[in-house]
Amino acid sequence: MILSVSAGQGVWPLIAAVTVTLFAGFVKGAVGFAMPLIMISAFSAFLPPEVALAGLILPTLFTNLSQAFRQGGGPAQATAWQYRRFLIGTVVFIAIAAQFFDLIPRVAYLLLLGVPVTAFAALQLAGVPLALRLEHRxxxxxxxxxxxxxxGGVSGIWGPPLLVYLLSVNAPKLEAIRxxxxxxxxGAVALLVAHLGTGLANAQTLAFSAALVVPAQIGMVLGYRLQDRLPQARFRRWTQALLVVTGLNLVLQALVA
Incomplete structure (x- = not known):
């Protein structure tokens, strides 16, 4: 049963998970990211770690599918081609870095990612121009x-570098979200495949994860409504603010590790 993955705690963990997922989906629908961060941070307070991680796998997969193809297959394909350098670099070096997972202290990579990401987004929020020149892109x-x-290979976190790049090139709202x-x-497909191999994604945990797909999608639809009304300048500032929160969360994880 779905509730059995909540460590025998009854219906309340499932209700809490659905509520968190609804909110996380809304945030993702509005600005395009932060759903896994919100889910894993909140889930860890009332679910076992393996259930918390497994719970976000299918909602992450389906919401990113929706987000990538919201304007249709053509724009999604064009965006994949436009950002092919980032995609190739990310996929290749995830495979390489994963081989050294056990050699790099968790505290080190969290700080090395969290501190510069926080500083970059905070400077942008403060009005410091950090745009890349066209010839350097x-x-x-x-x-x-x-x-x-x-x-990504050592931590499973590869979103912040993309957000830093999108902000630095001042990507238009729809392009950035797509x-x-x-x-x-x-990344979500890779995460699912990896944990099918580790056994973390199994019949019980995937049933729990599947139960969260609907609230995630409902949240996304509500978030899309806000996204469509957000002017570019406000969208950019919301992205910067959430990126600061993301970076600070990484630093906090390092400090309490």
Whole structure:
């Protein structure tokens, strides 16, 4: 039964998980990211770690599918091609970095990612211009993709480098959200495949995860309504603010590890 994955705690953990997922889906629908961060942070307070992680797998997969293809297959394919350097760098270096997972202290990679991401987003919020020059964008995209892959391979976190790049090139709202959907969709598929192999994604945990797909999608639909009304400038500032929160969360995880 679905409730059995909540460690025999009855219906309340499921109700709490549904509520958290609804809110996380709303945030993702509005700005394009932060759903796994919200879910894993909240779930860890009342669910076993393996159930908390497994719970976000299917909602993450389906919401990113929705986000990537919201404007149709053509735009999604065009976005994948446009950001192919980031995608290639990320996928290749995830595979490479994963081999060194046990050699890099968790505290080190959390701080090395959290501190610069927080500083970058905070400076942008403060009005400091950090846009890349057009002639540097291809090299920057390769570089950020490699960095994202290196971090993703050892930590499972590769979203912040993409967000930093999208902010630095001042990507339009719809393009930025679609790019996140495409990149995160690939990551979500990889996460599912990996944990089918580890056994963390099994019949019980996937039943729990599947139960959260509907509230995640409902939250996304509500968030889309807000996204459609957000002007570019406000969307950018919301993204910067959430990126600061993301970076600070990584630093906090490092400090309490």
């Amino acid at each position: 291809n090299r920057a995209e390769w570089g950020v993709g490699v960095i994202g892959g290196l971090y 790019a996140q959907g495409v990149v995160f969709l690939i």
